[in-house]
Amino acid sequence: MDIRPILSTLRRHKTAAALIVLEVALSCAIICNAVFLISTRLQRMDRPTGMADSELVRISIAGIGDDEKAGELTQRDVAALRALPGVKAATALNQVPFDNSSWNSSVSLKPQQPMPNLNTSVYLGEGLIDTLGLTLAEGRDFTAEEYVDWEALSAPDSKLTLPTVILSRAVAQKLFPGESAVGKLIYSWNRDDIPHRVVGVVETLIRPNDIGGAAESGFSIILPVRNVTFGRFALRTEPGRRAEVQAAAVAALERNSARRIILRQDPFTDVIAKYYRQDRSMAWLLVAICVLLLVVTALGIVGLASFWVQQRTKQIGVRRALGATRSQVLRYFQTENFLLATIGIVLGMLGAFGLNQLLMQHYELPRLPVLYLPAGALVLWGLGQLSVLGPALRAAAVPPAVATRTA
Numbered sequence: 001m002d003i004r005p006i007l008s009t010l011r012r013h014k015t016a017a018a019l020i021v022l023e024v025a026l027s028c029a030i031i032c033n034a035v036f037l038i039s040t041r042l043q044r045m046d047r048p049t050g051m052a053d054s055e056l057v058r059i060s061i062a063g064i065g066d067d068e069k070a071g072e073l074t075q076r077d078v079a080a081l082r083a084l085p086g087v088k089a090a091t092a093l094n095q096v097p098f099d100n101s102s103w104n105s106s107v108s109l110k111p112q113q114p115m116p117n118l119n120t121s122v123y124l125g126e127g128l129i130d131t132l133g134l135t136l137a138e139g140r141d142f143t144a145e146e147y148v149d150w151e152a153l154s155a156p157d158s159k160l161t162l163p164t165v166i167l168s169r170a171v172a173q174k175l176f177p178g179e180s181a182v183g184k185l186i187y188s189w190n191r192d193d194i195p196h197r198v199v200g201v202v203e204t205l206i207r208p209n210d211i212g213g214a215a216e217s218g219f220s221i222i223l224p225v226r227n228v229t230f231g232r233f234a235l236r237t238e239p240g241r242r243a244e245v246q247a248a249a250v251a252a253l254e255r256n257s258a259r260r261i262i263l264r265q266d267p268f269t270d271v272i273a274k275y276y277r278q279d280r281s282m283a284w285l286l287v288a289i290c291v292l293l294l295v296v297t298a299l300g301i302v303g304l305a306s307f308w309v310q311q312r313t314k315q316i317g318v319r320r321a322l323g324a325t326r327s328q329v330l331r332y333f334q335t336e337n338f339l340l341a342t343i344g345i346v347l348g349m350l351g352a353f354g355l356n357q358l359l360m361q362h363y364e365l366p367r368l369p370v371l372y373l374p375a376g377a378l379v380l381w382g383l384g385q386l387s388v389l390g391p392a393l394r395a396a397a398v399p400p401a402v403a404t405r406t407a
Helices: 004-010 015-047 070-082 128-131 150-154 171-173 242-256 269-275 279-309 313-321 326-363 372-396 401-405
Strands: 055-065 087-092 104-110 118-124 137-140 164-168 185-188 191-202 219-222 234-239 260-267
Touching: 004 326, 015 137, 015 279, 015 326, 015 372, 055 242, 055 269, 070 087, 070 150, 070 234, 070 242, 087 242, 118 171, 128 185, 137 326, 164 185, 171 191, 171 219, 234 242, 242 260, 260 269, 269 279, 279 313, 279 326, 279 372, 313 326, 326 372
Parallel strands: 118 219, 164 191
Antiparallel strands: 055 234, 055 260, 087 234, 104 118, 104 185, 137 191, 164 219, 185 191
16 A cells, blocks of 8 residues: 555545644644643642651641730640640641641751751741651751740840751752751751751651742751640540541630630641642543543544545545555555554644643743653544544455446
8 A cells, every 4th residue: 555645545535634734733732731731730739748647637726815924835735735645646736737837947067057958847836746746867857955935035125046957858958969968057947146056857847838839848847845825726636536636636725825826727638639629620630621621632633534525435446456455445444544643743743742732831830841842642543443434444344346336
């Protein structure tokens, strides 16, 4: 089966052939970028927090009026929460990942450094490693003597400093590549002329929000501050007792003070699900768009191939009468479709690259990896061959006698 008759036929049906090429090109350009966007959304939702997500409860409260003894009340709150049945650990802290707050600080390797080395999220709280279920990769946790009360630290005339710090592994590797961070000095937060000595490194601790993007999602540090008076509490529960502990914790907090409102009380897995709700919806929307484009493209190929088989019934019968086998007729239509799909895919790859450049400029998306282009091409080639198979089989079934009957 020579390719010349195929090209000759396509030249006589330029409009129909052009429509298929454009349809395949458009599908290729959109699908490559859509699949890439789906992949980035899934990777974002799959980021590890480093915490015992399924065991945690987040509670946020607000006080009514000012409380001059907020530190003492917070201390009583934490003691009451830790005494509840089913609680492994509990603490007051300044922020919870995926909440509506974010504490950040620059980090430097030298005092009063004009340009910091990086920007990190800052976690304050007592016993955060145990409460959040973090994994200590190097060094140790804070000792009781290293903790400082928040009210004393934040007082206007305070001279207190925080001599120790725990880093996430991402921060440790960024500041001290290829070596252990334990024992090193860094400068950050309230006094950039007083160093913090690194005493430990946790495997992972995600930033509360998306400051810095995916590359900096693990940039976090922990400072030894207790009795943090921001109305945020985290509890780590025994397996299977999270709902029970949550209800008991809310009741305990309400008993400790009548001048407070419970703003939020959620299992941490619900907090995560709510935070990624838009990402999940966007991923499903893009999946639906990809499926719709593939269906439309397949139907277009089936429709055109069926039309051509009907129009060329006599030509097919003549070829069969001259000795063409069914497999040769089948291969003819498959080759014809492959040529159209290939032209469309080449144009679609150029369109995918251009569309990605547009998205990069206006939405700060990363560059489309080259791997997605051949992957998209293989999908569309396979779709084209499957779509044309039915009409091609009908064409191959045309008997040689058709040439005589239509003569």
